[in-house]
Amino acid sequence: MSSDHHDGEHHPSAWGPHDWSHGAPHNSWSPIIMSIGIGIFLYTVASVYSWGNMVDSSSIPLVLIGLMIILFGLLIWWRQDASFDGIYEPKASGTPFQNIEIRKVAMWVFLMSEMMVFTSLFSTYMRYRFGIDSCQEVYESGSWIVNSQNVDTGEAVNCFLPASELIASSWFHIAPGAINTFALIISSFTIVQALRWAKKPIGSVDEEVRRKRVYRYLGSTWVLAVIFLTLKMVEWFVGFYIPEIGPIHEHDIMSLVDEGYTIHADHYHPHHGWDDIHLAELAALHPEDYEAYLSAVGPNYEPTNAVMLADIRVSSSTFFVTTGTHGAHVFIGIIGLTYMTWKAWTGGYTPQNAVSIEYFGLYWHFVDLIWVIVFPFFYLY
Amino acid sequence: MMKNFIHSRSLVVMTILIAAMVCTPLVSSFPTGISGVKDSGCNCHGATTSDSVTPMIVGLPEVYNYSEVYELTVSFTGGPSTPGNINLGGFHLWASEGELSVVDATVQQYNPNEVGHTEVGNDQTSWTVVWTAPATDRNVEMILHTNSVNGNAGDGAGSSGDEWNKITKKINAPILVLESANPYVVLSTLIIISGILLIITITYIFYRTNPDSFNWESFEPWIADWLTTTDHKKIGTLYFLAGMFFLGIGGIMALMIRIQLSVPGNDFLTQDQYNQFFTLHGTTMIFLAAMPLINGFANWMVPLQIGAPDLALPRINAMSFWLQPVAALLIFTGVFSGTGADTGWTGYAPYIVSETAHVGTTMWVAGQIMLVASSTLTGVNFLTTIAVMRAPGMGWMQMPLFTWSILVANLMLFLSIPAFGVGLVQVYLDRVIGTAFYDAASGGDPLLWSHLFWYFGHPEVYVVIVPAFGVISEVIATSARRTVFGYRSMVYAMAGIGVVSFIVYGHHMFTSGMSPTLRFVTMLTTMLVAVPTGIKIFNWLKTMHKGSLIYRTHTLWALGFLITFTLGGISGMFFPSMAMDLHFHESYFVVAHFHYVLVGGTVFGFFSAIYYWFPKMTGRMLDERLGVLHFLTAFISYNGLFWPMHRLGIWGMARRHHTYFISTEEAMGSLPAEAAGWNMFISISAFLFFFSNFILIANMIKSVIRGQKAPADPWGGWSFEWMTSSPPPTPSFPLDDLPTLRDANEGHIANEPSAIVRWFQGLMVLDDNEEEAGH
Structure with a gap:
C-alpha cells in the first residue's frame, strides 16, 4: 500500500502489525471484514431459525462461515494490536480529563451505554414481573379452576413464573449460580492482580517473574470466566447428579430446560403441585389463608385432580435473554482474555502498556457488577 | 515482493467478500415464497x-x-x-x-x-x-x-x-392496456443504476487523480486504501457518499409513493407494496441518509474544529462506518424478493412480531441492530474525542457551536439508542428463536415496544436536527461577519433540548391509552421544547441584525432553513396539545410537520453545510450560480411539496394508507374533490424537488473536475478548520504541534456588543469568567 502519502514506512500494511510509535491513523482491513461477518451471521441465523423452528438446516454452514469471517477480522485486529507497547498511549488534552489516557475515558463512556442496555432489560423485566400475576398467586387463588372451566382441555393461564421459583427451591439448584457469583468476584480480584504486577516499575521486579505473574493471573481470570459459562450451561441445559453423601439422598438436579422452563413453554406445569387436590388440602388446613380460593370455587367444589397449566413464555424469555445478555458479555470477555493471556505469555505487557489491562478490567468489573444485580433479581427473588 | 504479496492477498479477500455479499442474499431470498x-x-x-x-x-x-x-x-x-x-x-x-x-x-x-x-x-x-x-x-x-x-x-x-x-x-381488456410496471423492478433497477453510477463516478475520480496510471495495479491499492482507511477525513467522505447515495434511494421511493398518491384510487403500488415502500423510505431517510450525512460532517469537522489530530479511536470509527453499508444491505434484502419490512419505520408491536408481517422484517430488524451498534461506537468515539482531545486552551465554552451540536446529539443518541437496540434484539429473538417478549397471546406487552422505541425515537429526531442547528450557527455567524449572538445561550439551549428530549416521548403515544397524568406531563414537557428552540431562532435573527450579511449559497440555505424550520416548529406545537393530537394523529398534518423539520430543517441545514465546507473538504470552490439556482428551484418545489399536506391532513387524509378516495358528498373516509388536485400538485412538486437536487450533484462533479482552487479560508470563518489548508493534511494537526486557542470564539464572546446583551446572558447562565480570563 504505497500509493498514498501517509502509507510510508510507518504504515507497513493494512493487515498489521502496526507501528504504534506515533499517533496517525493506520489502515486496517478488520472493520470491513468484521462488519460483513456480522451481517452474514445475523442473516443466516434468521434463515436457519424462524419462530423457534429450524426451517433450513442447510444454512448452518453459512452461520459458521459468518462466525469465521468475524473471527478472521478479529485476528487481524489483534495482530495489529499485539505490537502495541505503550510508547504512544494517547493522553487527554481537554480540561476536565487532562493527562488521563484517552482510551480509558472511552471505556467509561462505553460502559455508560452498557448501563443503558441493562437498564432496558431490567425495565422489561420489571414491566413483566410486576405487571403480570405471579403463577403462585394465580394457583392459590383458584381462579384458574373457574376461568378455564375445563382444565383437561389444556387451556393455559398467562402468569409470571420467575426462574427463582425453581432455582431457589434448594441449595443444590442454586449451587451453580452461587459458585458463579464467587467465580466472577474472584476473577475481578485476579484481573486487578494482573494489572498490579504488570504495572510494577521496571527494575523493581524480575521481568520473568512479571511475565509469569501477569499471564497466570490473566489465565486464572480466563479459567474463572470459563467456569462461569460452563456452570451456566449446566444450570440451563445439562443438570447434574448428587450422589449419596451422609444425610443427602442420591438424586438428579434437573436443568431449567429439563424442568420445562423454556421459551416455548406455553403449557407449563411443575412436576409436583399445581393441582386442585393439593390446593383443597391446603385450604382445609388453613382456610383463613385460602379465602380467595374458597370463594372462587364455592362451597361444593369437588377436587378432580385438575392441573393448572401456565403459559410462562414471557417469564422464561425475560430470564434467558437478560441472563443470556450478561453471559454474552462474559463470553466477549473470554475472547478478550484469550488474546490478553496470549499477549502476556509472550511477555507483551510492560508498565508502559499495562493500562490496557485496566481498560479490560473496567469492563470486567462492570460485567461483575451487573451479575451482582442480576443474581438477586433473577435467582433469589 | 512483499508488496505484491499483500496486494494479491487483499485482492483475494476482496473477491471473497464481494462474492459473499452477493451470494448470501440469494441463499434464501424466498424463505416462504411470496404467493401460493x-x-x-x-x-x-x-x-x-x-x-x-x-x-x-x-x-x-x-x-x-x-x-x-x-x-x-x-x-x-x-x-x-x-x-x-x-x-x-x-x-x-x-x-x-x-x-x-x-x-x-x-x-x-x-x-x-x-x-x-x-x-x-x-x-x-x-x-x-x-x-x-x-x-x-x-x-x-x-x-x-x-x-x-x-x-x-x-x-x-x-x-x-x-x-x-x-x-x-x-x-385481454376491452381497451388494450399496456403492461403496468412492477414497482419492485422499477426500484431495483433504479438502485442498480444508482450503484453503477456510483461505481463509474468512483472510477472516474480515480482516473482524475492520475490519468497516466489508470490501471488495476494502481487502482487496487487506491481502492484498498479507501476500504481500510481509519483517517477521519476519508471516513467522513465515505459517510458522505453513503449518505448521498441513500438520500437518492430514499428519494426514489418517495417518488414512487407520490406516483401512487397522485390520483385517487390509483393502483401503481398495491397496498402491500406501499407498506414496504413507506417503511423503507422512512428507515432509509433517517438511518441511512440523515445519520451518515451527520456523521460525514462530524467526522470531517469535529477534529478540525477542536484541533485534534484524529478521532479518539480511529479503527472503531472505521468499524462504525462499515457496519452501515452491510446493515443497509440487510435492510433492503427483503424488498428485492417482494417481502420487505412492512411495519413502518416505527415497527410497532404486535404487528412486527406477527407472522403476517413479511419475512423481510426479520432482516430489517437485523440491519437495524447493526446500525445501533454503529451508532453506539460512533457515540463512544465522539463523546471521548470532544471531551478529552480539545486543543490546549479550548474550554467547553470555547468550542465551536457545530462541535457542541455534535456533542449534544451524540449524547442524546448514545443514552437512548441502547433501549432501541434491546427492543430490536427482543424482536429479532421473538421472530427467530421464538421468545415471547411482544406476543400478546402469552401475556407480552406490545406497548413495551412503543416505550422502548420512542424512548429512543424522540431523542433520535433531535439527533438529526441538532447538528443542523450547529451548521446554521456557523454559517450565519460567518456570513454575518460577526460572532453568533448569545453563544452561551445557544449552548445551553442545545443542552436543554438534549435534556428535555428524554422526557417528551409520551406525546407519540397519546392515543395508546396511557394515563391522563402522564399525558399531561409529556404535553407540558413537549411544549417546553419550544423555549430553547425559540431562543436559538431568536439568536440567529439577532446575529444577522447587527451583522452585515453576505449572501452566499450557504447563507441562502441557512435563511431558507430559518423559514421552513420555524414553520415546522410551529406546526409541531399543535401535537403536544392532547386534544389537537388526537385529531391530527395519523394524518398528513403529521407528515407535513415532520417533513418540514426533517427536510426543511436537517436536509436544508446539510445543504448549507455542503456549500459551506465543500471547499474545505475538496480544495475546490462550488459554482455559486448553480448553487443559487439549486436553492431557488429546491426551495420553491420543496414548499410546493409539503405545504399542501397540512391542508390534506386537516381534511382527514390518513398517512400510511396506500390510496384515498374523493367524494362530493359527506362520506366516511373520503376527501373533498379538491384533494385530488392538491395531491397531483404535491406529486409534481415532488418530482421537481427530486430533480432540482441533481443541480447540486452536477455542481459537485463540475467543481471536482474544474472548480477554482479554494483558499484555506474562503468565507472568512475563524474556527480551527479554516486554519488548515484546503484540503487539510493527514494527520490534520501534527501531534507535537497542536494548535492553541488564543482568540477564536472566545475573543468574539468578549466583544459582545451591548451591555444589555451581557446582562441578559448573566441572567441566563453562570458567569465563570475567571477561567476564561486565563486564555
Whole structure:
C-alpha cells in the first residue's frame, strides 16, 4: 500500500502489525471484514431459525462461515494490536480529563451505554414481573379452576413464573449460580492482580517473574470466566447428579430446560403441585389463608385432580435473554482474555502498556457488577 | 515482493467478500415464497410436472366485458388418472384480476382470486367455477394447475405416481392496456443504476487523480486504501457518499409513493407494496441518509474544529462506518424478493412480531441492530474525542457551536439508542428463536415496544436536527461577519433540548391509552421544547441584525432553513396539545410537520453545510450560480411539496394508507374533490424537488473536475478548520504541534456588543469568567 502519502514506512500494511510509535491513523482491513461477518451471521441465523423452528438446516454452514469471517477480522485486529507497547498511549488534552489516557475515558463512556442496555432489560423485566400475576398467586387463588372451566382441555393461564421459583427451591439448584457469583468476584480480584504486577516499575521486579505473574493471573481470570459459562450451561441445559453423601439422598438436579422452563413453554406445569387436590388440602388446613380460593370455587367444589397449566413464555424469555445478555458479555470477555493471556505469555505487557489491562478490567468489573444485580433479581427473588 | 504479496492477498479477500455479499442474499431470498400454489406448483402431489397431463379452461373469452360473469369449466386429460380410481385429481386456479367464486361443493375458495378442489371434488376430472371480470381495463392472467391422481392414496402409497401440469391463459381488456410496471423492478433497477453510477463516478475520480496510471495495479491499492482507511477525513467522505447515495434511494421511493398518491384510487403500488415502500423510505431517510450525512460532517469537522489530530479511536470509527453499508444491505434484502419490512419505520408491536408481517422484517430488524451498534461506537468515539482531545486552551465554552451540536446529539443518541437496540434484539429473538417478549397471546406487552422505541425515537429526531442547528450557527455567524449572538445561550439551549428530549416521548403515544397524568406531563414537557428552540431562532435573527450579511449559497440555505424550520416548529406545537393530537394523529398534518423539520430543517441545514465546507473538504470552490439556482428551484418545489399536506391532513387524509378516495358528498373516509388536485400538485412538486437536487450533484462533479482552487479560508470563518489548508493534511494537526486557542470564539464572546446583551446572558447562565480570563 504505497500509493498514498501517509502509507510510508510507518504504515507497513493494512493487515498489521502496526507501528504504534506515533499517533496517525493506520489502515486496517478488520472493520470491513468484521462488519460483513456480522451481517452474514445475523442473516443466516434468521434463515436457519424462524419462530423457534429450524426451517433450513442447510444454512448452518453459512452461520459458521459468518462466525469465521468475524473471527478472521478479529485476528487481524489483534495482530495489529499485539505490537502495541505503550510508547504512544494517547493522553487527554481537554480540561476536565487532562493527562488521563484517552482510551480509558472511552471505556467509561462505553460502559455508560452498557448501563443503558441493562437498564432496558431490567425495565422489561420489571414491566413483566410486576405487571403480570405471579403463577403462585394465580394457583392459590383458584381462579384458574373457574376461568378455564375445563382444565383437561389444556387451556393455559398467562402468569409470571420467575426462574427463582425453581432455582431457589434448594441449595443444590442454586449451587451453580452461587459458585458463579464467587467465580466472577474472584476473577475481578485476579484481573486487578494482573494489572498490579504488570504495572510494577521496571527494575523493581524480575521481568520473568512479571511475565509469569501477569499471564497466570490473566489465565486464572480466563479459567474463572470459563467456569462461569460452563456452570451456566449446566444450570440451563445439562443438570447434574448428587450422589449419596451422609444425610443427602442420591438424586438428579434437573436443568431449567429439563424442568420445562423454556421459551416455548406455553403449557407449563411443575412436576409436583399445581393441582386442585393439593390446593383443597391446603385450604382445609388453613382456610383463613385460602379465602380467595374458597370463594372462587364455592362451597361444593369437588377436587378432580385438575392441573393448572401456565403459559410462562414471557417469564422464561425475560430470564434467558437478560441472563443470556450478561453471559454474552462474559463470553466477549473470554475472547478478550484469550488474546490478553496470549499477549502476556509472550511477555507483551510492560508498565508502559499495562493500562490496557485496566481498560479490560473496567469492563470486567462492570460485567461483575451487573451479575451482582442480576443474581438477586433473577435467582433469589 | 512483499508488496505484491499483500496486494494479491487483499485482492483475494476482496473477491471473497464481494462474492459473499452477493451470494448470501440469494441463499434464501424466498424463505416462504411470496404467493401460493400458482408459483410453486401443486404442493400436495409429487414434485414432477408431466407433459402427459393437459389442463384446460373452457368458457374464457378472448376479450372480456366489464363486470360480466363467466362460467368456466376447468378440466384435464391424461396422466395416471383412470376412471374407477378412488381419487381422480385436483386443481388450483388463480386469476390476477377479477373475482373467482364457487358454485358447488366440489370447489373451495382460498382467496377472492384463488380457488381449488375440495375433498368432495377429488374424484372427478372437471370442475365448474365462476369468474367475474373486472370493472375496469386490466390485463388478466389465469394460472391453472391440475393434478392427475392414480388413486393409490388409500393403499398407503400416498401421492407417488401422481403427475401435475399447469397452463397460463391471458384475457385481454376491452381497451388494450399496456403492461403496468412492477414497482419492485422499477426500484431495483433504479438502485442498480444508482450503484453503477456510483461505481463509474468512483472510477472516474480515480482516473482524475492520475490519468497516466489508470490501471488495476494502481487502482487496487487506491481502492484498498479507501476500504481500510481509519483517517477521519476519508471516513467522513465515505459517510458522505453513503449518505448521498441513500438520500437518492430514499428519494426514489418517495417518488414512487407520490406516483401512487397522485390520483385517487390509483393502483401503481398495491397496498402491500406501499407498506414496504413507506417503511423503507422512512428507515432509509433517517438511518441511512440523515445519520451518515451527520456523521460525514462530524467526522470531517469535529477534529478540525477542536484541533485534534484524529478521532479518539480511529479503527472503531472505521468499524462504525462499515457496519452501515452491510446493515443497509440487510435492510433492503427483503424488498428485492417482494417481502420487505412492512411495519413502518416505527415497527410497532404486535404487528412486527406477527407472522403476517413479511419475512423481510426479520432482516430489517437485523440491519437495524447493526446500525445501533454503529451508532453506539460512533457515540463512544465522539463523546471521548470532544471531551478529552480539545486543543490546549479550548474550554467547553470555547468550542465551536457545530462541535457542541455534535456533542449534544451524540449524547442524546448514545443514552437512548441502547433501549432501541434491546427492543430490536427482543424482536429479532421473538421472530427467530421464538421468545415471547411482544406476543400478546402469552401475556407480552406490545406497548413495551412503543416505550422502548420512542424512548429512543424522540431523542433520535433531535439527533438529526441538532447538528443542523450547529451548521446554521456557523454559517450565519460567518456570513454575518460577526460572532453568533448569545453563544452561551445557544449552548445551553442545545443542552436543554438534549435534556428535555428524554422526557417528551409520551406525546407519540397519546392515543395508546396511557394515563391522563402522564399525558399531561409529556404535553407540558413537549411544549417546553419550544423555549430553547425559540431562543436559538431568536439568536440567529439577532446575529444577522447587527451583522452585515453576505449572501452566499450557504447563507441562502441557512435563511431558507430559518423559514421552513420555524414553520415546522410551529406546526409541531399543535401535537403536544392532547386534544389537537388526537385529531391530527395519523394524518398528513403529521407528515407535513415532520417533513418540514426533517427536510426543511436537517436536509436544508446539510445543504448549507455542503456549500459551506465543500471547499474545505475538496480544495475546490462550488459554482455559486448553480448553487443559487439549486436553492431557488429546491426551495420553491420543496414548499410546493409539503405545504399542501397540512391542508390534506386537516381534511382527514390518513398517512400510511396506500390510496384515498374523493367524494362530493359527506362520506366516511373520503376527501373533498379538491384533494385530488392538491395531491397531483404535491406529486409534481415532488418530482421537481427530486430533480432540482441533481443541480447540486452536477455542481459537485463540475467543481471536482474544474472548480477554482479554494483558499484555506474562503468565507472568512475563524474556527480551527479554516486554519488548515484546503484540503487539510493527514494527520490534520501534527501531534507535537497542536494548535492553541488564543482568540477564536472566545475573543468574539468578549466583544459582545451591548451591555444589555451581557446582562441578559448573566441572567441566563453562570458567569465563570475567571477561567476564561486565563486564555
